Amino acid sequence: MNIRSDVTEPVLAVRGLSVDYAAADRVRAVRDVDLVLHPGEIVGLAGESGCGKSTLAYAISRLLRPPALVTAGQVTFTGVDGSTVDVLGLEDEELRSFRWSRISMVFQSAMNTLNPVRSVRRQLHDIFRAHRPAMSRDERDERSAHLLELVGIGRSRLDGFAHELSGGMRQRVMIAMALALEPEVIILDEPTTALDVVVQRDILREIDRLRAELGFAALFITHDLSLLLEIADRIAIMYAGRIVEQAPASEIRIAPQHPYTAGLLNAFPSLRGHRRALHGMPGSPPDLTVPIAGCAFAPRCPYAIGPSHDTPPSLLQEGDHAVACHLYDPRYSSGPPQALREGRFEISGDDSSGITGDISSDDEGIKA
Amino acid sequence: MTTLEVRDLVKTFGARRGAGAVRAVDGVSFALARGGTTALVGESGSGKTTVARILARIERETSGDIVVDGVAAPRLGRRLRRYHADVQMVFQDPFASLNPAHTVAYHLARPLTIHRGLHGAERHSALVELLERVRLTPAEQIAAKHPHELSGGQRQRVALARALAPGPKLLLADEPVSMLDVSIRLELLNLIASIQRERDLAVLYITHDLATARYFSDTVLVMYRGWIVESGPSDEVILDPKHPYTQLLAEAAPDPGRTAPPKLEGRSVVEAVPRTGCRFAPRCPHAMDRCRVQDPPVIPLGDARATRCWLYEDSAPGTAASPDSGVT
Numbered sequence: 001m002n003i004r005s006d007v008t009e010p011v012l013a014v015r016g017l018s019v020d021y022a023a024a025d026r027v028r029a030v031r032d033v034d035l036v037l038h039p040g041e042i043v044g045l046a047g048e049s050g051c052g053k054s055t056l057a058y059a060i061s062r063l064l065r066p067p068a069l070v071t072a073g074q075v076t077f078t079g080v081d082g083s084t085v086d087v088l089g090l091e092d093e094e095l096r097s098f099r100w101s102r103i104s105m106v107f108q109s110a111m112n113t114l115n116p117v118r119s120v121r122r123q124l125h126d127i128f129r130a131h132r133p134a135m136s137r138d139e140r141d142e143r144s145a146h147l148l149e150l151v152g153i154g155r156s157r158l159d160g161f162a163h164e165l166s167g168g169m170r171q172r173v174m175i176a177m178a179l180a181l182e183p184e185v186i187i188l189d190e191p192t193t194a195l196d197v198v199v200q201r202d203i204l205r206e207i208d209r210l211r212a213e214l215g216f217a218a219l220f221i222t223h224d225l226s227l228l229l230e231i232a233d234r235i236a237i238m239y240a241g242r243i244v245e246q247a248p249a250s251e252i253r254i255a256p257q258h259p260y261t262a263g264l265l266n267a268f269p270s271l272r273g274h275r276r277a278l279h280g281m282p283g284s285p286p287d288l289t290v291p292i293a294g295c296a297f298a299p300r301c302p303y304a305i306g307p308s309h310d311t312p313p314s315l316l317q318e319g320d321h322a323v324a325c326h327l328y329d330p331r332y333s334s335g336p337p338q339a340l341r342e343g344r345f346e347i348s349g350d351d352s353s354g355i356t357g358d359i360s361s362d363d364e365g366i367k368a
Numbered sequence: 369m370t371t372l373e374v375r376d377l378v379k380t381f382g383a384r385r386g387a388g389a390v391r392a393v394d395g396v397s398f399a400l401a402r403g404g405t406t407a408l409v410g411e412s413g414s415g416k417t418t419v420a421r422i423l424a425r426i427e428r429e430t431s432g433d434i435v436v437d438g439v440a441a442p443r444l445g446r447r448l449r450r451y452h453a454d455v456q457m458v459f460q461d462p463f464a465s466l467n468p469a470h471t472v473a474y475h476l477a478r479p480l481t482i483h484r485g486l487h488g489a490e491r492h493s494a495l496v497e498l499l500e501r502v503r504l505t506p507a508e509q510i511a512a513k514h515p516h517e518l519s520g521g522q523r524q525r526v527a528l529a530r531a532l533a534p535g536p537k538l539l540l541a542d543e544p545v546s547m548l549d550v551s552i553r554l555e556l557l558n559l560i561a562s563i564q565r566e567r568d569l570a571v572l573y574i575t576h577d578l579a580t581a582r583y584f585s586d587t588v589l590v591m592y593r594g595w596i597v598e599s600g601p602s603d604e605v606i607l608d609p610k611h612p613y614t615q616l617l618a619e620a621a622p623d624p625g626r627t628a629p630p631k632l633e634g635r636s637v638v639e640a641v642p643r644t645g646c647r648f649a650p651r652c653p654h655a656m657d658r659c660r661v662q663d664p665p666v667i668p669l670g671d672a673r674a675t676r677c678w679l680y681e682d683s684a685p686g687t688a689a690s691p692d693s694g695v696t
Contacts, residue, residue, distance in 0.1 A: 048549040196411040197576065201620035201632060223550055226579075229624035253624055267550050269583035271623040272607060278583070280555030284519050 009078055010036040011184050011217050012060070012103070017073030019052070019059050022066070025289035029055040031241040033073070034315065037185060037217045039080070042208075044232030044249065045221045046264070050285055052241040053221050057187050060219070061105050062087065062095055077102060079184060101131055104178035106171070108190035113174060114162040120148070120173055121158040127180045147176040151206060168199035172206065179210065187219045192227070204231050225264050229253045234320075237261050240286050240296035247321040256343055257323040257336070259301045263345040279346055295326065303340055307332045371537050371570040372423070372455070373399045377432035379418050391641075392418045394594035396432075402537060405564060405571040407581035407602060409617070410591035416574045419591075420540045423572070424457040436538070453483045456531035460543040462523035466515040472499070473511040475530050483534035498529040502559060521552040525559070532563065539564070542574045557584050578621045582606045587672075590614045593647040596666075600673030610675045613648045646678070654679055 012035075019030040030052040037043050047053045058064045060075055075087035079102065090098055107113050115123055124144035128135050135143070145155035151172040162170055171191060178186050188207070192200040208231060211218060220232060228235050229249055236246040237258060245258040256262045263281040283300040286292060295301070298308035305326055313324040327336040339346070379393040393415040400406055410416040421427040423434060425441065425448060434441035436455065442448045459465040466475060476495045480486045486494055499507035502525040515523055524544060531539060541560060545553040557580060564571050575581050581588055581602060588605040590598040590613065598611040609615045619630045641647050645660040652659065659678055667680045 048551055197578075197622075198411070198616055198620040198632075201630060205632075224622065225550070226622040226624050230622060230626070263551060267554055269554075269579045270625055271579045271582070271618070271621050273625050275583065275603070278554050278558075280553060280558070281551040282555070284521065284552070 008038045011039045011078055011080075012037040012219075013074075013076045013078070014056075014060060015074045015076070017056065017059060017075065018071045019055050019064065020069050020071050022069050023289075027288045028291075029068070029241055029288060030059065033238075033241075033243050035219075035236055035243065035246075037219055039184065039217055040211065040215050041234065042211060042218045042220055042232045044228035044235040045219060045238060046223065046225045046228050046235060047238035048223055048285060050288070051238045053238050054189055056238070057105070057189050057219065057221055060087065061099060061103050061187055062090065063105070077185070097131065100127065100178075100183065101181040102183050103185040103187065104181070104183045105187045105189065106174045106178045106191045108193050114170060116162050119159050119161055120144075120165075123173075124148075124158075124177060124180060127177060131181055143180070147180055148173070150179065150210065151176045152202075166199075167195050168202060171195065171199075171203055175203075175206065175210070179214065179216075182214065183216060185217050185219070187221070189221045190223070191220075193222065193224070200227075207231070226268050237264070240292065241288060242296065242324060243315070243322075244297065244325070245321075245323045247323075251321055254343075257321065257328060257340075258297075258325050259303050259327075259340060259345065260297045262340060262343050263300075265343065266345045281345065295324075302346055303327060303337055305333060371400050371402045371437060373433075373435045374419075374423070375433040375435070377419065377422065377434070378430045379415070379422060379427065380430045391594050393422070393429075396591075396594070396596055398589055398596065398599065400538060400570040400572055402570050403565075403568045404587065405561070405573055405585040406587040406589060407573045407575060407585035408589050408591060409575055409578060409581050411576055411617075413593065414591040415594040416591050417542055420457065420542045420572065420574050423455060423538075424540055425451065425455075426457075449482070453534040454536055455538045455540065456534060456536040457540040457542065458524070458527050458531050458544045461547055462520050462527055463515075463547075465527050466523055468515050470514070471511065472504075472513050472515075472518075472526050475526060476511070476533055479530060479533035494533075498533060501532070501563065502526075502529045504529070520548050521556065524548060524556055528556075528560065528563075532567075535567075536569065538570045538572070540572050540574070543576070544573075545580070546575070546577070553580070560584075578606055578618060579623075590617070593641050595647055595676060597648065597677065598673075598675045600669070604673060610669060610673070610680060611648075611677050612652045612654055612679070614675075616651075646676075 014033055014035040017030060017033045021027040021029055033056060045053050045056070055068065059070055064070065070088060077085040077087050085098060121144055124147060125140050128140045128143065144158060148155055148157060153169060153172055157165070165173065192203050195203065207218065220228065222228060229252065232249045234247065235249050235252045236243045237260065238244065239260050245256070245261045252261060256265055266278055267280055269278055281300050286296050294310045295308040295313050298304040301308065307326050313326050313329065315322050315324045316328050326332040327340065375397050377393055377396040378391065381390045381392050382388045396419060408416045408419060418427060422429045425443065428443065436451065442451055473495060476498055477491055480491045480494050495511060496507040499510055504510045504522060504525050518526065544560070545556050548556065560571065561584060563569065573581065573585050585602050588600065588602040589596050590605065590611065592613045598605055598609065598614045605614060606618060609618050616632065619632055642650060642660065645662055646652070646664050649655040649659040656678060664676050664678045666674050666676050667683065668674045669680060669683055
């Protein structure tokens with residue numbers, strides 16, 4: 001499904017969101033994140049462990065607990081009925097009725113999320129009892145059975161327990177539970193990471209089919225960019241707490257702009273494409289307890305220029321493609337090097353000798 | 369030259385016979401040669417890790433032969449120690465495979481002493497050399513650290529250095545990168561590949577990921593529920609899979625470059641392993657009556673390929689194969 005982002009009001013808009021973990025050393029887990037989700041759209045959020053993607057998801061669904069602390073920003077939910085909700089301002093009863101009925105979540109580990117001593121039926125009923133107290137027992141039963149069938153599980157499983165279900169079926173039950181109150185937004189946090197590929201493929205198809213049928217928007221969080229490229233409409237790439245690039249999935253795949261995105265795309269071999277030498281990214285993500293002066297990726301970036309090390313990059317928007325990188329900022333650069341334009345992560349021999357020269361001189365300038 | 373040969377390996381868990389017994393590995397045969405990487409590909413429950421653990425002598429096989437350079441693999445004692453000088457393993461979880469109470473130096477010093485008889489300054493320089501080889505520098509500083517001071521990728525390099533310490537001929541790598549972040553996986557795989565070439569190792573790369581199996585190995589063995597169902601050169605097996613299960617795996621794997629939506633033939637629902645016939649039959653879109661009653665033989669397809677599927681019976685007339693023919 002293709003949603004034109006300029007014609008619909010976003011169902012979820014995150015503006016300038018920052019989250020800290022107030023430990024002995026304050027961890028700046030999410031910094032100044034802007035993200036919108038349009039109705040019916042699947043937005044992929046990709047990044048490595050520790051990049052803040054799950055913290056962001058928890059902040060949006062108000063599941064953060066101390067020491068996590070939202071230090072800045074807004075999350076605005078706009079329902080199909082036109083009502084707007086200031087998500088971060090919700091309290092107690094309002095929050096309880098908002099969560100699950102408007103935004104629901106599916107977590108990675110369905111075994112730990114499902115209650116092992118309650119049947120699937122009881123767990124589905126619990127949702128209705130809490131949120132739809134007017135429903136009769138028969139209605140709850142009927143709706144629960146319908147939900148299971150919706151995710152491809154026979155109603156005979158209603159009386160089953162988590163341990164009797166395979167990993168894929170548990171995850172389907174989790175999706176059924178998330179869909180129970182027909183929310184407008186579903187946040188999926190690594191929903192298929194623990195599953196085998198064939199089961200993963202089934203679940204992905206199920207999510208896509210349900211999205212088309214029910215029209216919810218989904219924020220799909222994973223470290224697996226190759227998977228997102230197949231199922232997401234738009235993709236946001238997170239690094240060290242910030243979104244460093246955001247664009248339609250097809251553009252991320254064919255024309256990535258941020259060096260980190262290019263690096264991620266080069267970090268997994270192609271299943272069927274040409275065999276070629278690939279390189280991982282050197283180094284590791286930065287320590288988020290230490291304030292970062294410039295671009296957080298600069299120490300690992302083969303294309304870093306002088307300002308990368310001391311000036312934070314701003315998110316530059318062109319059309320529906322946004323990137324936070326000095327190479328695209330006319331104030332600092334006349335444009336990205338050819339190698340990066342071609343989606344390569346490493347600087348290779350011939351065509352980049354000039355660039356290498358520039359970079360080394362800049363580096364020396366900073367050290368001096 | 370063959371480094372390691374596995375013949376008709378069987379591992380049964382649970383009851384010794386009857387309904388309770390699970391044949392996790394059921395008649396697996398293959399050979400690994402020095403200087404080559406073979407990927408053992410399969411989903412959870414395929415038996416791939418059990419094969420590796422048997423080869424590492426952590427698990428005891430129910431039956432079958434394991435022969436290293438002409439000598440049967442021992443189970444106990446001094447000969448087992450010699451075996452371990454030749455066959456080493458890197459485990460999946462770098463957080464569980466190193467002892468949190470000991471330094472990196474301790475982890476590497478032990479195999480250097482036990483297997484190579486090194487002590488003192490000699491041992492220390494071998495240790496530094498190992499750390500530098502796995503690109504953990506400055507080696508002196510890394511050597512003094514405890515596992516908790518290292519990242520997942522660094523720990524996995526320590527585990528690799530430890531496995532290399534005895535100077536093995538065969539390296540068993542059980543999902544060595546699946547718990548690492550995407551950006552550092554290839555670096556570790558590339559490192560293993562360069563060490564493999566340099567030391568002329570035989571590597572058995574155990575993985576669920578077809579894409580890295582293709583990238584990283586010369587030969588692929590596809591396992592399903594204890595059977596090797598397909599084998600051959602990695603490009604051929606992955607680009608042109610023959611067994612319906614391999615076809616299903618290749619279709620389901622993420623492939624951003626794919627031009628058409630995946631055609632998923634075959635059921636993903638996990639069924640109990642059938643008592644008779646092909647183990648994949650309950651999920652197979654091409655299953656015939658015969659598949660449900662009669663075990664398919666290993667059918668050679670050309671020189672280096674083989675599959676265990678009745679569909680290919682006619683492609684190799686007159687070769688009602690024995691279980692280990694072709695699967696080498």
